[in-house]
Amino acid sequence: MNKGRAESFSDGVFAFAITLLVLGIQIPDLKTGSNQELREALIRSLPQLVPYVTSFATIGIIWLNHHSMFHGVERVEHTTLTLNLLLLLVVAFIPYPTAVLGRYGALPTSAFLYGTVLTILGVTYSSLWWHIFRRGLSTSASDKGDTRRKIQRHIIGPVLYSIATLVALRFPRVSVLIYFLLAAFYFIPTQHPGPV
Amino acid sequence: MNKGRAESFSDGVFAFAITLLVLGIQIPDLKTGSNQELREALIRSLPQLVPYVTSFATIGIIWLNHHSMFHGVERVEHTTLTLNLLLLLVVAFIPYPTAVLGRYGALPTSAFLYGTVLTILGVTYSSLWWHIFRRGLSTSASDKGDTRRKIQRHIIGPVLYSIATLVALRFPRVSVLIYFLLAAFYFIPTQHPGPV
Amino acid sequence: MNKGRAESFSDGVFAFAITLLVLGIQIPDLKTGSNQELREALIRSLPQLVPYVTSFATIGIIWLNHHSMFHGVERVEHTTLTLNLLLLLVVAFIPYPTAVLGRYGALPTSAFLYGTVLTILGVTYSSLWWHIFRRGLSTSASDKGDTRRKIQRHIIGPVLYSIATLVALRFPRVSVLIYFLLAAFYFIPTQHPGPV
């Protein structure tokens, strides 16, 4: 089976999901249409940028990791394709919790929903990685670093996200800050293979 | 004619249609904007995930099959391109019945509309396959399995979907369950070449 | 300059524009949410499928022609890229008049707007073709058929669309029928190189 087409389909979903995020930022609905009203409305909607940037960075990191994971993959068989579709299902869903969080701010429920989806994203990504790693389907998955550290890294991500999700029930703003910091943290080069 | 570009265009439409599905899930329109109201609204909108996941899986399976069908294709001539565009027309339309089903729940009409579109999808896919098969345009279409079984498989899909569509008129929730099970069923590896 | 990347970017815009069309079909806004109300609303919105299918077919044909035009192109220089971006500007705009025509039916204004955009599309496509042809940038543009017929074909398209656009001012439904027939007509294989 052709690896290139699976990659290009995945890239398509990553690219579209990342670009659809912008539709979640509400265009203010003005009454008078005056300049002052627009200015105040735009300033009020500034916090919407936080989930936008966080989701963009998160999808971007997942894409970078997906990129390097598939780079070493030699065979793409049915289970890999299925797990990959599962990952894309979650990626394509991200614009929804992002829009809810942007629209209603960091309420316990919106922050919890957002964190739940990111946790599922991490679990899905780690499952895909685990399948590829365990079956020895990728050369790059096995040739660098020791196994234990790699497994740890793929467990730590979902654990951190699920902790932040629980924090959301009490301190929603803190959890949003954690989601943002986790995405920023994973962008640091040395840390590279990512959020999950 | 360049097969690669037809594939990349198709992949674009598949990837984009699958990602647009998320826009059909309504962001709740709150009055008070309280956390409780948001929680209740989100819980009420949970059933919208069923058509989302079903459509995602269905488009994903069609893409997997399209993938393996075109893998063996050697020549892409006008009729193939035309039938392929017809298939993409239906694929690109799927977000609409998905959104209607998500928004108004499993009413006879919404479930019937959804099933009708899936049936047309199956018929269109089988027509494309039949054209490629009959004209001997694909190597992979002819080298494995016996002919009769393959034809049966491409007839059974649309038949099952049309039965479920008729069930919708009486038992809309049952039909939605069938659509979901059909998509899940076709994901099982051995069953592979797909929903149609 | 890399032809492949220009093609893949164009394919992206074609694929997205064609898939965005579905967002123009309005999801009915029900009051009671009853099954009967939904059925009646969906039946009322059936005519919206006409502009959807027409636009889908038109973009699809333009893509097919773009495909064969670029197939023979050897050098992609600045003017070709600029004219190509101009074509994509019009292609990406098509969802707008399609949605207006779908939402307000075949009024003189909506049918005129739709026809105007298709006419501009034809003129833009023919300009791109003319540039490639005159400069001898494509091998496939020069090796089959005689020159006069090819030029005629690239003039007839825009002329037919502009006539239909004028008809719209008096007989909007007739013009919509003509747009549809023109798209259908260009799908007939022998007629192949296309609507413009």
Added chain:
Amino acid sequence: MNKGRAESFSDGVFAFAITLLVLGIQIPDLKTGSNQELREALIRSLPQLVPYVTSFATIGIIWLNHHSMFHGVERVEHTTLTLNLLLLLVVAFIPYPTAVLGRYGALPTSAFLYGTVLTILGVTYSSLWWHIFRRGLSTSASDKGDTRRKIQRHIIGPVLYSIATLVALRFPRVSVLIYFLLAAFYFIPTQHPGPV
């Protein structure tokens, strides 16, 4: 790391952002649905085409330059990918200020927002170019023209955009004209490597 996949992901975001712009043009909301009302509403919404065309041209130019910048790139390392994602973050955001400018016309606030985003776009693009240039990651970045002129060109763009942004606070219509002229100016072939 595979340059091709980074390019195809970028092309996806560029193509998608450029196609999403059309959703920012409001479909008129009519009361009577009469032909005259539609005509008047469409004529009133004509100015919305200015930000649409300006944003389309701006993204198109950035894509052309991105294209030629990556053409000569030999290695794609982490910092390049990160800066590239930052650029795509801004590109994907453009539909928002475009829609605000289209919806509320050239108010000081909407024109200022629009100019701010274009300025950030320019700064981000120049940063990416500067990183590639300084590290000698691209062959094409170093083989033509002298260094000083190239650096000037990458500074002039953001400066011009930030001046136009300041003009917006006083003369919003003038600033919108400048944004448009800048995009048009950069389309002139000899000027080629671009808006930033």
